[in-house]
Amino acid sequence: MTATESSMAQIARRMLSAKAEQFTESVIREMTRLALKHNAVNLSQGFPDFAAPAEVKEAARQAISDDINQYAITWGAKPLRDAIVEKFERTQGVRVDPEREITICCGSTEAMMAAMMAIINPGDEIVVFEPFYENYGPDAILSGATPRFVKMRPPANENSFWSYDEKELAAAFGPHTKAIILNTPNNPTGKVFTRAELEFIRDLCVRWNAFCITDEIYEHILYDGAEHISMARIEGMRERTIVINGNTPNNPTGKVFTRADASIPSARSPSAAGRRRR
């Protein structure tokens, strides 16, 4: 590098965003790059190394052949939104409006970021359980929210689960709380929030007039009879909940989709927030 280039590089560095300086690229996804580099067995990033469902692949090939290659409308193709309505009603018993309450995004990652940018103002706080999926940190920084972390503690023995202290959780809420970020089933702990836990969180959301942004991408990956309960289904939370997910259209075989980070996610929300996000 010549002296001129090096000084230009310094100029460029000084010119970058202070927000972007506050976080690094994903550690999880960096581990996959390292795994490739060192030919390691990759048990880091959560993506299947087995085949995606044949029907889904065929549907994608067919759509491309049929020239469905131009812009979908901004909030998503009607058949997919209708499929989401049908599925959410079937699995959670909650009926949502495909015209006013659903936005299809480029990945649930974008859905989460769009949701945060849609609701956050300077000074707003978000409550985040720890350990947390690393994206929620940069989501907070880029949208300008201040995160308040609440610790979850590892199970004490084989018969208990990850847990948090209710007082600590209550103390994290306050007049500046805009939302709590929930992820159930949880990455990385595998915790599945119970109805009692969700109702406790509901009471705090109602008391402090906060949203619940709930990342439910692992809804179908459950063990030992665990039941996934969407926050949208908890009484009083329908209008305060933004559901982030990554479902695909009706699966004729009824198989569980194997993609942990699906490419056709959706955000469902009370319609006012839905309109802002769009």
Next chain:
Amino acid sequence: MAAMMAIINPGDEIVVFEPFYENYGPDAILSGATPRFVKMRPPADENSFWSYDEKELAAAFGPHTKAIILNTPNNPTGKVFTRAELEFIRDLCVRWNAFCITDEIYEHILYDGAEHISMARIEGMRDRTIVINGMSKTYSVTGWRVGWAIAPPEATSAIRKVHDFLTVGAAAPLQQAGAIALHSPQSYYDKLAASYAEKRARLLKILEQAGFTVFKPRGAYYIMTDISRFPDPDPRRFAAGTKDVAFAKYLVEEIGVATVPGSSFYNDPRDGAKQVRFTFCKKESTLAAAEARLAKLHA
């Protein structure tokens, strides 16, 4: 958006030519930048192009300028920036230590021998330029959402971080197809430009016959028009804001042709009140249908 979020700090200003592609407005708001607009004026006659005042452009730069947003070939005007214009902008970027974010998505859609020059190629700009491009327009796959940014390593590292947390990544199978598409032979691009040249000629004729004042584009696939010659639509039925909005509503509801009102390309809607944008990236049967419907218009 990733590029903007990667470089903008509170108080930063960006310089934006007007009329502008409407996304740049929300990009600025969401990233926290304050836009400073510089007007481009429609061509006075058939032999001139959209132009701006150099003094106005120079005055828009200052100590808070973080970047200028350039779009060449330009949406909606079809302007293709010349080397002299790019060098003038370069001098301002160097003087005020600013980036140039240059949206070159229409690089292969050029007419009348116009040449696309990337700002990254202008001497002294390699390290200040963030090139934005994508598959949408060159390969006619606007629904795939595969685009890219080319920037110096430090800026790239910030862009990658933002991108990582905005989306993780663009659709993998479509990126694979992109690698093949970008190896298309020159004949593909020649054919693309030739085909759009025919469509441009077709829509220009349709619009002129229908009574529009047309501004012939040198690139991209839009025609900006002036609607001054048309009477105001019935205010009782099309009461919306500026004339362009009322006229566009009238066109879509009564005539059956959808367009984009000019005001959506301006900061102050009144500045675009006499303009409406048409696109011609359509097959012949679509253009023919538009022709038949626009024939019902009377200037």
